[in-house]
Amino acid sequence: MRVLVGGGTGFIGTALTQLLKARGHEVTLVSRNPGPGRITWDELAMSGLPRCDAAVNLAGENILNPLRRWNESFQKEVLSSRLETTQILAKAIIKASQPPKAWVLVTGVAYYQPSPTAEYDEDSPGGDFDFFSNLVTKWEAAARLHGESTRQVVVRSGVVLGRGGGAISQMLLPFRLGLGGPIGSGHQFFPWIHIADLAGILVHALEASHVQGILNGVAPAPTTTNAEFAKALGTVLGRPAFLPLPSVVVQAVFGRERAVMLLEGQKVVPRRTLATGYQYSFPELGAALKEVIA
Ligand SMILES: NC(=O)c1ccc[n+]([C@@H]2O[C@H](COP(=O)([O-])OP(=O)(O)OC[C@H]3O[C@@H](n4cnc5c(N)ncnc54)[C@H](OP(=O)(O)O)[C@@H]3O)[C@@H](O)[C@H]2O)c1
Numbered sequence: 001m002r003v004l005v006g007g008g009t010g011f012i013g014t015a016l017t018q019l020l021k022a023r024g025h026e027v028t029l030v031s032r033n034p035g036p037g038r039i040t041w042d043e044l045a046m047s048g049l050p051r052c053d054a055a056v057n058l059a060g061e062n063i064l065n066p067l068r069r070w071n072e073s074f075q076k077e078v079l080s081s082r083l084e085t086t087q088i089l090a091k092a093i094i095k096a097s098q099p100p101k102a103w104v105l106v107t108g109v110a111y112y113q114p115s116p117t118a119e120y121d122e123d124s125p126g127g128d129f130d131f132f133s134n135l136v137t138k139w140e141a142a143a144r145l146h147g148e149s150t151r152q153v154v155v156r157s158g159v160v161l162g163r164g165g166g167a168i169s170q171m172l173l174p175f176r177l178g179l180g181g182p183i184g185s186g187h188q189f190f191p192w193i194h195i196a197d198l199a200g201i202l203v204h205a206l207e208a209s210h211v212q213g214i215l216n217g218v219a220p221a222p223t224t225t226n227a228e229f230a231k232a233l234g235t236v237l238g239r240p241a242f243l244p245l246p247s248v249v250v251q252a253v254f255g256r257e258r259a260v261m262l263l264e265g266q267k268v269v270p271r272r273t274l275a276t277g278y279q280y281s282f283p284e285l286g287a288a289l290k291e292v293i294a
Contacts, residue, residue, distance in 0.1 A: 019196075121216065123214075215276065
């Protein structure tokens, strides 16, 4: 297949591109910056969809950048970087004379309301209770196509664990120094997925013609809390991980609204992902962390 990947220069996109190429597919990236093997968003909006068999969108301003204050202008960037890129791709697909066979979007489990008791699968309600859940609703709506010619899949991802990026890259230094530990109470759920599995689910969604609709991109392991995650990371690194990061510090750095992403969590199960036949490479947290740290 020829696959067009919006935001494919990033953390998940790099892993996805490697896996697609290893499976014999061709990849063209859509980026803000021109370069070999890329087109820009402006070119895509002006010239329409290049010939491709499938499209994916991964573009989005990094929400948990601790150097950016959670103010109105940053919130607008977080929103527009996702909605506008998704709209450009969706419009290009609608206008294409030969529409791609598959169109896949990665959103997040922030769609589901954090809760210490509820368990969410792909059919559970959500998407209407705070900034991030509303963002996911608008983002998924921006991707929606009417008509049957292109198969549509949305992968709601948990925290992606992989080398060289994502949440772990920010946690490693304090944990290596023995200063790691649970965030806030540590009781909140921590839905996670190894990057090889997220890339694997995306390729499964692109290749398998029976896959359609929402898939939860989380590991099938028994649900992990933030404290269990911190303990497992400390164990893999051979370091103590008992120092809690107080909620007030997280709120001061990230702002109250954004801090919810770290201080609260959802119990999410990949019921449909498993039912579609996807087989996980890293279903267990310990093995996933060992691979990331190795
Ligand atoms: N990583 C996770 O744990 C996780 C979890 C759940 C959901 N997701 C979602 O999955 C997607 C990909 O995640 P990722 O970790 O791979 O992200 P990433 O590496 O931070 O960014 C992906 C790409 O988005 C583009 N981008 C960044 N800021 C942009 C902006 N303001 N406007 C337009 N494009 C922009 C960049 O491409 P160019 O510089 O080439 O334009 C970047 O390479 C994101 O939408 C993210 O919200 C990620």
